[in-house]
Amino acid sequence: MRILKYLTLAWLALNLLACSSFTAAPAASTPPPKPPLATKPTLPPPSPGSSSAPVAAAIPTLAAQPGLRRPKNLQIGLNFIRLYWSDRPNALDTTTPYLQPDAIFREFKDLGVHAYRQFVKADLFWDVVEPRDNQWNFAQADAVITNPDFEPLVTLFRMQYASPTPPWATSPQQFQKKIGAEATDYIETVVKRYAPYVKYWEIGNEMAFWRAADPGAQGTKQMEGEEKLPAAYPLDGFSPREQGIFLAQAAALIRKHDPDAVIVMTGLPGLDDYGYGTWLPGILETGGEDWFDIVNYHFYNNWESFTLLRPKFQEQLKKLGLDKKPVWCTETGSSSNPALTIRTNYPNSLETQSADVFRRIVSAWGNGDALVVWHTYITNSDTVGTWSAYGIRTEKGNPQPSLYTFKLLTSELVPFARVEKISADARGVNAYKITTQAGAVKYVAWGSGNYTLPSGVTQVTSVIPKADGSFAWQSAQAGKSIALSANPVLIK
Numbered sequence: 468m469r470i471l472k473y474l475t476l477a478w479l480a481l482n483l484l485a486c487s488s489f490t491a492a493p494a495a496s497t498p499p500p501k502p503p504l505a506t507k508p509t510l511p512p513p514s515p516g517s518s519s520a521p522v523a524a525a526i527p528t529l530a531a532q533p534g535l536r537r538p539k540n541l542q543i544g545l546n547f548i549r550l551y552w553s554d555r556p557n558a559l560d561t562t563t564p565y566l567q568p569d570a571i572f573r574e575f576k577d578l579g580v581h582a583y584r585q586f587v588k589a590d591l592f593w594d595v596v597e598p599r600d601n602q603w604n605f606a607q608a609d610a611v612i613t614n615p616d617f618e619p620l621v622t623l624f625r626m627q628y629a630s631p632t633p634p635w636a637t638s639p640q641q642f643q644k645k646i647g648a649e650a651t652d653y654i655e656t657v658v659k660r661y662a663p664y665v666k667y668w669e670i671g672n673e674m675a676f677w678r679a680a681d682p683g684a685q686g687t688k689q690m691e692g693e694e695k696l697p698a699a700y701p702l703d704g705f706s707p708r709e710q711g712i713f714l715a716q717a718a719a720l721i722r723k724h725d726p727d728a729v730i731v732m733t734g735l736p737g738l739d740d741y742g743y744g745t746w747l748p749g750i751l752e753t754g755g756e757d758w759f760d761i762v763n764y765h766f767y768n769n770w771e772s773f774t775l776l777r778p779k780f781q782e783q784l785k786k787l788g789l790d791k792k793p794v795w796c797t798e799t800g801s802s803s804n805p806a807l808t809i810r811t812n813y814p815n816s817l818e819t820q821s822a823d824v825f826r827r828i829v830s831a832w833g834n835g836d837a838l839v840v841w842h843t844y845i846t847n848s849d850t851v852g853t854w855s856a857y858g859i860r861t862e863k864g865n866p867q868p869s870l871y872t873f874k875l876l877t878s879e880l881v882p883f884a885r886v887e888k889i890s891a892d893a894r895g896v897n898a899y900k901i902t903t904q905a906g907a908v909k910y911v912a913w914g915s916g917n918y919t920l921p922s923g924v925t926q927v928t929s930v931i932p933k934a935d936g937s938f939a940w941q942s943a944q945a946g947k948s949i950a951l952s953a954n955p956v957l958i959k
Contacts, residue, residue, distance in 0.1 A: 526603050529613070529660055537581075537618045543828070543881050544582035544620065544840035545575070545859075546798050549847070550611055551588040559588060559607070565845065565864035568611050575617050578870075579877030584620035584797055584840055585672075586611055591621050591657050594634035600649070605660065613664050620731065620797065620840070622669045623657070623717070627694040628680075629671025629733070631713055636699035644701065644709050646716040654720045662725040669763065669797075670717045673736035675746040677705045707749025715754035734797050735764040738776040743783045751787060762789055765798035767810040767842075770826040771893035777834040793837045799827045800842035803867060804849070804856035815856075818931055818954065821872040822913070824859075825930045825955040826897075828876060829911045833888035833899045841873065871936040879909060879957060896951060913955035917948045920958060927958045 551559040552566050560566050568589075575583065588595070589607035597603055612619045624630065631643045631650035643650070658668075679696055681704040714733065721728050735742040742764075762784060766773060784790045801811045803820040813819040824841065831839045846858030859870040882904045889898040889910075898912040900921075911930075912918045920927070920943055927943040931954050943958060 526605065526656075526660075529605070529609060535615045535664070537616060538882075540882060541581045541618055541838045542832075542883065543580060543877055544584060544618075544797075544838060545578075545580055545844045546584045546800075546840045546842040547844065548583050548586040549588075549845045550586050551607060552845075553588075563864075565860070568614070571844075572614055572617065578874050579881055580617060581881075582618040582620050582667075582838065582840065583844075584669075585622060585626070586619070587626070591623060591661070592626060593624050593653055596657065597634070597653055599635050600633065601652075603656070608661070612661055618667065619665060620667050620669060621661070621665050622672050623654070624671050625697075626672055627676060628697055628700070629674055630701075630705060631717075632697070632699050638698065639700055639702045641699045642701045642705075644705060645713060646720065650717070651720060654717060655724055658721050658724040658728075662728070665725075666727070667729050667731055667761075668721050668725075669731040669733065670714055670721075670759075671733040673765065674710055674714075674733045675707075675736055675742050677707075677710065678741070680704050681706075707746045708753045711750035711752060711754030713754075714750060715758040718758035729761065730759045731761045731795065731797070732759040732763045737768070738764060738766055738773075738780050743780055747783075748787065756787075756789060756792075760792065762792050762794045763797050764794070766796060766827070766831075767799065767801070769811045769813065770823060770830065773827070773830055774891040774893045774897070777830070781835065794835055795838040795840070796831045796836045797838070797840045798842045799831065799839060800857050801827070802854075802856045803869070806850070807853070807855055809853060813953075817868050820856075820867065821869045821931050822954045824869050824872040824876055825911055825957070826913060829880075829886065829899050829901070829955070830891065830897070832883070832886040832901075833891070866936070868932050868936075871932040871938075872930050875930060875932070875938060875957070879959070880911075897955075907959065910958040911955050912951055912958065913953060914951045916951055918951050919948050920945050922946070924958050927956050930955045930957055 548571060549566055550568055550571060551561060553560040564570050589611040591608055591612075596605060596608065612621070625634075631646045632641065633643075633649040633653070636642070646654075680700050682702070718730050721730060735747065764780065766776075768776075781790065784792075784794070801820055801823045802815050803817045805814045805816055807815060811819075811823075828839045828841065841859070843854075843857045843859075845860045845864060846854075846856050846862050848855045849862050850856070859867050859873050861867060880901050880903065884902045884904045884906075887900040887902075889900055890896045892914060895914055896912065896916050896918055897914040898910060898918060901909045901911065903909070908923065910921060910924065922945045924943050924945055926940050927949070928938045928940045930938070932938055949956070
């Protein structure tokens with residue numbers, strides 16, 4: 468028995484010695500390479516009910532989609548689409564009907580929408596698709612961006628304060644001013660995956676707000692209504708010239724993987740002297756003008772100031788050699804909340820918001836903007852916050868009068884062949900002539916004073932809807948003079 472015991476122990480020792488020769492491989496110093504994305508990847512069934520938690524590095528492929536049926540000539544859009552919206556951090560609402568893609572896209576068709584921008588919970592912001600290094604979440608974007616009927620205007624990096632700094636950076640010392648390994652990986656992964664479905668790529672959003680990080684007194688100020696500086700912010704600032712290098716680098720990477728990409732300039736957060744007089748020349752000085760294809764700006768102040776500021780902006784574009792590029796206004800709108808007095812204070816009301824749908828969009832078209840995007844579709848709150856009641860639907864999804872006005876505008880004027888400015892006067896007559904692609908000639912007018920109805924017109928209506936959402940069309944007589952008000956009239 469003792470001999471048997473010794474033999475057994477010897478056998479175990481030999482086995483342990485043998486096993487010890489098969490040691491584990493040393494840990495890799497870099498993450499394993501990502502699986503290649505197919506040129507025409509496979510679309511998993513849309514899964515809006517899936518968790519927003521990041522998935523592992525094994526990225527499911529995205530399949531080829533049937534031919535896209537999107538408008539070729541973008542003229543009208545909506546901004547900040549609350550797909551899967553939830554106020555809880557990192558949470559998705561997958562049950563409320565009016566927050567789901569199918570319902571929203573059905574209404575887009577009814578509203579005559581061409582394009583949509585900033586869809587946050589389903590967007591390609593870095594912290595949404597790669598919140599932690601090499602952990603990707605594309606479930607919501609896959610279900611939204613691949614829609615065949617409407618053009619997504621994708622914003623890369625961040626909603627505010629875009630930079631090459633990864634979202635998992637937590638200190639100023641980690642801030643990056645030029646494209647590094649992490650930003651390269653982010654751009655390449657996203658562009659390779661979505662190039663078949665995305666034509667327009669916007670790099671960052673309202674980057675002129677990086678002024679808040681400038682050293683000194685300016686750096687302590689935060690623009691009202693804007694996001695706070697990120698935890699990883701530049702202690703020595705992030706100047707327009709430094710931003711220009713980053714933007715040109717990012718654009719080159721996008722075009723490397725999507726040669727047909729159309730790159731949209733980071734939107735100017737308004738028509739002010741700093742934006743187009745300092746920030747824009749600064750990014751051009753280092754980044755040049757070839758990295759972007761479309762000039763982009765936002766406008767939220769009162770419509771009267773637009774009549775003065777938009778022509779001034781055009782003069783500056785000419786001085787900078789940018790006047791041959793298309794211009795988009797990817798954010799404009801106003802609140803219906805009379806208690807909200809920043810940006811506009813007409814005072815605000817349901818009526819002024821409806822009037823602004825025409826006053827803002829038609830004015831922008833008449834000043835040469837190819838595409839105008841209204842902010843916003845569904846509001847975040849009807850009463851609370853600095854962006855309350857901007858939606859053409861309320862926070863509960865109910866239609867505002869402005870929704871019917873928006874539909875009137877698209878059904879009567881879009882697609883247009885051209886929009887001509889007849890008169891633009893903050894204190895007088897504002898009148899625009901619209902020729903539709905079908906050849907119909909229509910007019911929009913508002914302001915103060917009188918307007919003589921042009922030849923060929925037979926009908927006129929206020930753009931403010933009745934309680935049931937319809938419009939009070941009346942007969943019109945060419946040559947007759949009508950008194951204008953702040954509420955536009957549509958004449959045909």
